[in-house]
Amino acid sequence: MSERIRDFLRQRQGDGPCVVVDLDIVRDNYSAFVKALPDTSVYYAVKANPDPAILSLLEGLGSSFDCASVGEIGMVLATGADASRISYGNTIKKERDIARAYELGVRLFAVDSLEEVEKIARAAPGARVLCRVLCDGAGAEWPLSRKFGCDPAMAPDVLEHAHRNGLAAYGVSFHVGSQQANLGAWDFALAMAADVFKEMAFRGIELKMVNMGGGFPTRYLKDVPGVPSYGEAIFAALVKHFGNRLPATIIEPGRGMVGNAGLIEAEVVLISRKSAEDTVRWVYLDIGKFHGLAETMDEAIRYPIRTPRDGDATAPCVLAGPTCDSVDVMYEKTPYELPVSLSIGDKILIEACGAYTTTYSTVGFNGFAPLASYVI
């Protein structure tokens, strides 16, 4: 934990759980991406944490932005960033939202279907489109479904359809899966992208860009490779598959940009057992799945937790949230080791919570306020 966050929490007024993000760490992360991939543009995935202070910092550092909606585009423009620094990366867009983005100056759009191409051709004439191809996401900790992207064999038809409808068939995008610990994932995806480039060249259309997506991990409980290792692996794969005709490239870090910059302070509300013989204690916090820890769904993301009793002997606990919803349990299949001396009322710190926490919070399920957020 940074000294700045420690100081902030010491002086905080107010009750209930909160997340605190340290902008110094975000700045360091941005620099690490730029250094690791100097010829690649960084498009911050706004959905990871759209706090205005984070967006303004990244705007000042020169970052571009990956937006999921017109709402997010508005947040980015509010920092003063030019619309040319925005990619509308959601493959699922209402035609009137495409038109609104186009009016606002956005010219780069993601597609994965003929149907979406037609909407963009009508609502954003002449815009650049990247066709997203499916990746299997093997090695990623946050599940990647088939929701985004088309079969790579269909991508040339989608891009040719764009070209024939007056759009700029601009390139290929993919996503290797969030919290991706396997450096080889980009090699596999870049091979697919290069195949699409070749097929399009054969059809007389020269693609120019590869959007290599996000997936850069945050360190939770397990060690992950550092950003420089990702940079080397990705550059090697680019050279392997594109030779000396490297395309323009962009990356979209979200979790990798802000995940380790924030932590949540929470309180132990109850520690109890279900029967006199139970060996596993239940530890209930004042935060759970519905107020910021949604990524514990299926126990996918396993956050590091620090307590004021660290160093004491530990024992396995089920960890649950404060709502009257039986699915509001974070870790049960794989119980969490916590100090035996942990007590009701203790404040604990849940680390690496800068990404995918604030906006995942419900508006007020069970009458509990949304997660309080501070960016310092």
Add this chain to the structure above:
Amino acid sequence: MSERIRDFLRQRQGDGPCVVVDLDIVRDNYSAFVKALPDTSVYYAVKANPDPAILSLLEGLGSSFDCASVGEIGMVLATGADASRISYGNTIKKERDIARAYELGVRLFAVDSLEEVEKIARAAPGARVLCRVLCDGAGAEWPLSRKFGCDPAMAPDVLEHAHRNGLAAYGVSFHVGSQQANLGAWDFALAMAADVFKEMAFRGIELKMVNMGGGFPTRYLKDVPGVPSYGEAIFAALVKHFGNRLPATIIEPGRGMVGNAGLIEAEVVLISRKSAEDTVRWVYLDIGKFHGLAETMDEAIRYPIRTPRDGDATAPCVLAGPTCDSVDVMYEKTPYELPVSLSIGDKILIEACGAYTTTYSTVGFNGFAPLASYVI
């Protein structure tokens, strides 16, 4: 769909998905519960839908209220209801929240552990406590974990601990699992409750109340027994296990009170395929798991969907939400049959959405606004 909702939607201004709840149907549901179990008090589970108009209607009809937090207690008191009509039913409470509820006049609390009894003894001296016992939830569509309740064998110790600490050891509570279609579930749970009553009588403490919880279903795609059937089954089980010394009883319908009173109007944003050979279409809506349809988690709740093309030939579809999150998919393992003629831009109606939708919505994940809600 009620004529009133149809009229409202025809005249609605404004873009984006919304839920509309018809108070006439809530009134009918309340009457059905009172008629089915005339000697049982109805405590509406506020968490299902805390809209002020719903709370005010139920206050006027004479309902009591089951609250999960001090926030919900405040919402109920705002209707003018007396605090004696409130049960603080969450077994996980901060001691300062118990103190606040006590200050506000609340005198009925749920517990499932010795530790929670001690908090209540300190912060709400003399209050009545109900000890919640574990049910296995077999037959329920929404999963019931071991999160709430203790082993029935431990309940007498919890209640005796309350008695020895100056509290009124008042009774037993249980929950048979949400969307419970098995009428026999209450028989099993009431047998457990009766055993606790006997053991406490043996210890010289006379319990007075059984909180029979919720679980009353809403009709989604499958038929469910009507409220009168539940009333008969529950009354028969009460007589079987308590004979002619029936305890005071309460029920806590949430889904059963408001589920069928509301529906969501949404829009088809995209219909596409992942490859030229795909037989299953992907249908993307402007609402998903993060903006109201959280209960589709693990495809648990399967909502009825009406489209303007109903009657046309159908084919299986994967149904997904609008966010850039790969888990924002409602039905994939079991695809959903929708008309082949369904088109981008069509408005569809998702029925039985009055419960567990509005407050489950995120504050703004992906830059999309929380679910709009209207109560008419």
